[in-house]
Amino acid sequence: xxxxxxxxxxxxxxxxxxxxxxxxxxxxxxxxxxxxxxxxxxxxxxxxxxxxxxxxxxxxxxxxxxxxxxxxxxxxxxxxxxxxxxxxxxxxxxxxxxxxxxxxxxxxxxxxxxxxxxxxxxxxxxxxxxxxxxxxxxxxxxxxxxxxxxxxxxxxxxxxxxxxxxxxxxxxxxxxxxxxxxxxxxxxxxxxxxxxxxxxxxxxxxxxxxxxxxxxxxxxxxxxxxxxxxxxxxxxxxxxxxxxxxxxxxxxxxxxxx
Amino acid sequence: xxxxxxxxxxxxxxxxxxxxxxxxxxxxxxxxxxxxxxxxxxxxxxxxxxxxxxxxxxxxxxxxxxxxxxxxxxxxxxxxxxxxxxxxxxxxxxxxxxxxxxxxxxxxxxxxxxxxxxxxxxxxxxxxxxxxxxxxxxxxxxxxxxxxxxxxxxxxxxxxxxxxxxxxxxxxxxxxxxxxxxxxxxxxxxxxxxxxxxxxxxxxxxxxxxxxxxxxxxxxxxxxxxxxxxxxxxxxxxxxxxxxxxxxxxxxxxxxxxxxxxxxxxxxxxxxxxxxxxxxxxxxxxxxxxxxxxxxxxxxxxxxxxxxxxxxxxxxxxxxxxxxxx
Numbered sequence: 001x002x003x004x005x006x007x008x009x010x011x012x013x014x015x016x017x018x019x020x021x022x023x024x025x026x027x028x029x030x031x032x033x034x035x036x037x038x039x040x041x042x043x044x045x046x047x048x049x050x051x052x053x054x055x056x057x058x059x060x061x062x063x064x065x066x067x068x069x070x071x072x073x074x075x076x077x078x079x080x081x082x083x084x085x086x087x088x089x090x091x092x093x094x095x096x097x098x099x100x101x102x103x104x105x106x107x108x109x110x111x112x113x114x115x116x117x118x119x120x121x122x123x124x125x126x127x128x129x130x131x132x133x134x135x136x137x138x139x140x141x142x143x144x145x146x147x148x149x150x151x152x153x154x155x156x157x158x159x160x161x162x163x164x165x166x167x168x169x170x171x172x173x174x175x176x177x178x179x180x181x182x183x184x185x186x187x188x189x190x191x192x193x194x195x196x197x198x199x200x201x202x203x204x205x206x207x208x209x210x211x212x213x214x215x216x217x218x219x220x221x222x223x224x225x226x227x228x229x230x231x232x233x234x235x236x237x238x239x240x241x242x243x244x245x246x247x248x249x250x251x252x253x254x255x256x257x258x
Numbered sequence: 259x260x261x262x263x264x265x266x267x268x269x270x271x272x273x274x275x276x277x278x279x280x281x282x283x284x285x286x287x288x289x290x291x292x293x294x295x296x297x298x299x300x301x302x303x304x305x306x307x308x309x310x311x312x313x314x315x316x317x318x319x320x321x322x323x324x325x326x327x328x329x330x331x332x333x334x335x336x337x338x339x340x341x342x343x344x345x346x347x348x349x350x351x352x353x354x355x356x357x358x359x360x361x362x363x364x365x366x367x368x369x370x371x372x373x374x375x376x377x378x379x380x381x382x383x384x385x386x387x388x389x390x391x392x393x394x395x396x397x398x399x400x401x402x403x404x405x406x407x408x409x410x411x412x413x414x415x416x417x418x419x420x421x422x423x424x425x426x427x428x429x430x431x432x433x434x435x436x437x438x439x440x441x442x443x444x445x446x447x448x449x450x451x452x453x454x455x456x457x458x459x460x461x462x463x464x465x466x467x468x469x470x471x472x473x474x475x476x477x478x479x480x481x482x483x484x485x486x487x488x489x490x491x492x493x494x495x496x497x498x499x500x501x502x503x504x505x506x507x508x509x510x511x512x513x514x515x516x517x518x519x520x521x522x523x524x525x526x527x528x529x530x531x532x533x534x535x536x537x538x539x540x541x542x543x544x545x546x547x548x549x550x551x552x553x554x555x556x557x558x559x560x561x562x563x564x565x566x567x568x569x570x571x572x573x574x575x576x577x578x579x580x581x582x583x584x
Contacts, residue, residue: 050478050479051478052475052478052479072478072481072482072483073481074481076479076480076481077481079479080479081475081476083472083473083475083476083479087472087473087476088471089470089471089472089473090333090336090471090526090528091526092471092525092526092527093525096525096526096527097471100468100469100472100480101480103465103468103469103480103481103482104480104481106465108465152472
């Protein structure tokens with residue numbers, strides 16, 4: 001069972017405080033959504049949890065061990081990360097690209113083995129990207145590319161998964177598929193952290209929501225509590241309609257506060 | 259893919275043998291065999307072993323370094339336009355050599371020119387590492403390289419400007435054009451160890467370069483230590499390309515074009531392009547060096563001139579065919 005915890009975490013970027021006094025604990029078994037307006041510090045929080053940005057204060061620990069002291073390859077095997085934006089720099093085949101997710105497991109100069117191949121197949125099957133196997137990744141549509149990149153992160157088979165904006169450029173069908181997939185991974189005992197802009201999807205699928213505003217945690221808990229009228233007004237400046245369908249909350253942003 | 263490397267190796271070896279066989283003096287096969295066995299005409303032996311053999315070895319060694327350097331830098335900078343000269347290291351190496359020529363150090367010891375070139379290349383590491391230490395962005399490094407080559411270019415211009423007579427200027431220009439003519443085993447002794455170190459450092463980076471195709475964050479989240487990668491890349495290029503430029507002068511285009519020719523024959527990942535690019539670079543440069551000897555011109559054609567002349571149209575055609583992928 002993997003845990004990630006942030007203790008009194010501060011992060012500065014370009015001389016500006018982007019995250020301050022973040023105290024959060026994440027454990028396996030729950031799908032956690034990180035929400036907040038543009039510039040709230042969501043992506044920086046994810047990057048800080050992977051030691052991709054230097055911290056100005058406080059600490060991050062994986063399985064109780066301080067992140068800064070851990071070998072990068074160890075972190076890579078424990079936490080898979082799908083950054084925002086889906087950069088792909090070379091016209092690789094989809095299968096080769098998904099195979100990059102196995103890099104943390106490969107010994108120097110060794111090739112993809114049967115275990116790795118099985119992980120690649122499984123990741124592609126889960127994301128419905130098997131038919132794309134031979135396609136050139138840089139020639140895929142935005143939605144296809146998003147799913148292939150998710151498959152790349154899944155192929156690592158790390159117990160923890162941090163995904164930044166996986167729903168951008170996906171059609172509704174694939175949005176539902178991706179959220180259901182992430183929820184299923186969490187239920188199966190994974191630690192899944194997903195950064196979302198889509199509050200409706202966040203409310204419907206996440207077991208726990210963390211609301212960031214100006215680099216601080218201003219809400220942490222079940223969707224119903226975090227997305228209160230007061231919080232929505234203060235953080236997003238919007239009002240919303242709430243309902244329920246098929247036993248899960250429905251949430252529709254309505255209008256911007258004048 | 260599996261056949262690519264053996265085929266390239268075979269052709270590179272053939273080009274090396276052909277390079278020994280071709281020259282202004284016609285030497286038949288029996289005379290060659292005799293020379294290798296240590297018999298026959300001592301003049302023929304001298305031509306083969308002291309003139310043509312080092313030239314053939316240098317063609318292979320320099321070509322391998324330029325090819326591998328281009329492939330590694332394209333992967334590292336994630337830029338299909340990258341080539342060994344992009345970091346400015348070739349220019350500072352050239353400046354080192356030009357300084358040695360300008361002060362007539364070569365008149366006392368001929369090996370001082372390549373030695374100064376290697377020193378110039380390694381000195382380039384100081385500003386490059388200092389400028390790129392604050393961030394891992396590829397763009398920072400490219401900009402640092404542009405600044406460095408501009409500065410080194412200015413230094414070379416200064417040497418040409420201050421050259422006391424046309425012959426001194428001519429000597430400098432001639433070196434800058436790039437050639438493998440009249441090289442000896444002293445040059446091999448300078449270039450080969452440098453290139454060996456350079457290749458060892460670069461060829462070990464395949465895994466990190468593959469990870470970098472997902473961007474810097476993507477690579478680091480896959481466990482790549484980008485700091486170490488940068489250090490090994492820069493050191494490999496400085497030592498290897500420095501050693502290559504030291505004996506051949508500035509030979510353009512091989513490092514740019516070779517990875518592009520090799521890439522479609524692989525799975526296009528940076529790691530798969532590395533080793534074949536080294537071998538293809540050796541093959542291409544040696545073949546070009548044979549060609550400059552066969553083309554009948556009034557003055558001996560310079561290798562660097564030929565690679566650029568033939569390289570450009572070939573490269574443009576190739577890019578037009580592959581452009582859908584960029």
